[in-house]
Amino acid sequence: MIELLARAAFTVGMIFMLPIAAAGQFGLLVTLIGLFAFAFGWERHIDVQRRLVGADSSVFDQAVSDMTRLWLINYLWMLPLFALILLNYAGISPYLAVLVLIVAISEQVGNVAYNVSVVERRYHLLVVCVAAKNLLLFVLSVALIFLFPCQLSLRLILECWAGISLVATLGIATIWWARHKRPQDLVPDVALKGVWTQHRASLTHFFTGLLAVLVLQIDRLTVGALVPLDQAGIYFRHVTLIAFAYQFFSVASYNRCMPEILMLARDESVSAAQRRIRRELMLVAALMVAGFAGAVGLDFLTAHRFTMKWHIAISLLAIMLVVAQIRIVADFQTLILNARMQEKRVLLNQALSFGVGLVLLTTFTLNFGIYGTATATLVGAILYLTLNLAAVRMLHRQPIGVASQ
Incomplete structure (x- = not known):
């Protein structure tokens, strides 16, 4: 770590x-x-x-x-x-x-x-x-x-x-x-x-992994291609802060409770896994809110000199934090789906959200700059979460030990 x-x-x-x-x-x-x-x-x-x-x-x-x-x-x-x-x-x-x-x-x-x-x-x-x-x-x-x-x-x-x-x-x-x-x-x-x-x-593994990587990186590639470097710099300063928080979540939260959630979803019930996920999400959300409140407080105490010096926009940071939180919720849902052998459904959900997100990213970035990029990323994250939640709800009717292939 x-x-x-x-x-x-x-x-x-x-x-x-x-x-x-x-x-x-x-x-x-x-x-x-x-x-x-x-x-x-x-x-x-x-x-x-x-x-x-x-x-x-x-x-x-x-x-x-x-x-x-x-x-x-x-x-x-x-x-x-x-x-x-x-x-x-x-x-x-x-x-x-x-x-x-x-x-x-x-x-x-x-x-x-x-x-x-x-x-x-x-x-x-x-x-x-x-x-x-x-x-x-x-x-x-x-x-x-x-x-x-x-x-x-x-x-x-x-x-x-x-x-x-x-x-x-x-x-x-x-x-x-x-x-x-x-x-x-x-x-x-x-x-x-x-x-x-x-x-x-390894072809299937490669394309599955490539899609997962692109889902997380496509906004940065789009910004690098479509906006001036100074605007790209502002976007990357925000997104690297969020990526730092997301990486910390992966190590400190996701990897730590993954075995327990997988066992609950596989051996007990989806509801039991969801209860464990909700407890973890409350902790993650509290940490994110505390971090954002700290940034806002520091900006206020320095009379906005902090954000002006480092080119930080509180509104843009807020959008990205919401996107990160939504992705975290969606990642936890994939644990339940994977526990019930629903990898193909996860891949389909990723592909659909990526396809829609790519169109939105290109359109919004060209018309609204980096705020358009952040908004399109938010829409893509919401779509991915919605698809995962719909797939998990279907599992409530699936008996323990039965996996759809």
């Missing part, structure tokens, strides 16, 4: 300390890095984990080694595409584009390190390496903010980020090479070795 918060603090700190236009550019780059780091991995770990959990360590290690060929193929065709997007969409120089590519690869390797360590505890040092990278980024950001605030620039941040990422990636590769086991013979059909076979095996 500490390293996740450190990474989030690094992002928030840089977006707030950079000039407003550079902040918009940095926020867009962070979004693109996350999107392509996900795409590089192709969600291949899900299929490998379910096939090989509990298998011999050497067989698991060989399967991960085989995955590297898939990643290399992905790099070959995705990196040029990413570079074109960076040069034409993000509007950065070729030098900065190379730095961003290094960071994106490192982020994907870090994701792999975490997924590998979940199955094989022998690789806990991989997570330690990723955590050290994020903590070092946080320390570096603090040093830059307090020691060299006048020299702070997008180029300097990306140089530092790429340098630390490169060292961390080499560290992860070294640990993997030292600890992985090489089997003499593999059990037939346990691991999928062919690159295209691996692509096909």
Whole structure:
């Protein structure tokens, strides 16, 4: 949790300390890095984990080694595409584009390190390496903010980020090479070795995950494409604060009570799961209201100097907080649906809300700027919650132990 918060603090700190236009550019780059780091991995770990959990360590290690060929193929065709997007969409120089590519690869390797360590505890040092990278980024950001605030620039941040990422990636590769086991013979059909076979095996997982990522990121991509950089900077300053709160919720609330809610929905009743969710939502809502009240109070006590200095709009922040709260409620409903094997319904609900939201985002952003973006995001979140609640209500009539496929 500490390293996740450190990474989030690094992002928030840089977006707030950079000039407003550079902040918009940095926020867009962070979004693109996350999107392509996900795409590089192709969600291949899900299929490998379910096939090989509990298998011999050497067989698991060989399967991960085989995955590297898939990643290399992905790099070959995705990196040029990413570079074109960076040069034409993000509007950065070729030098900065190379730095961003290094960071994106490192982020994907870090994701792999975490997924590998979940199955094989022998690789806990991989997570330690990723955590050290994020903590070092946080320390570096603090040093830059307090020691060299006048020299702070997008180029300097990306140089530092790429340098630390490169060292961390080499560290992860070294640990993997030292600890992985090489089997003499593999059990037939346990691991999928062919690159295209691996692509096909994880295709559904990839598109499901991609949709989930786009649902959360599409507003940022839309803002980056359709509004001036100074307006994008204002939007990213707000959205990173909300993302920080949302990430804290995921770690401190959602992940903590997820096993209990899943068991209640699966073994007892939907009503029992909903009661547990309501208790958790009251706590989350109280924390959000307290945070918003603190921001309003600080703005009042400083005679609006606080919001003027950091380009914070209380009304825009309020809309985004409501969106975050609605998404949190919807996320809890997906737990109930997943407990009753309703993954396809969740995917359909996401697809419908994403499709409607994309049309609204484009239209509202073009006509009303970043307030239009926030409003369209709110409508999309309400639609997703409504669809999930309707699906959960249908489960009240489904007996325990019966799952619709």
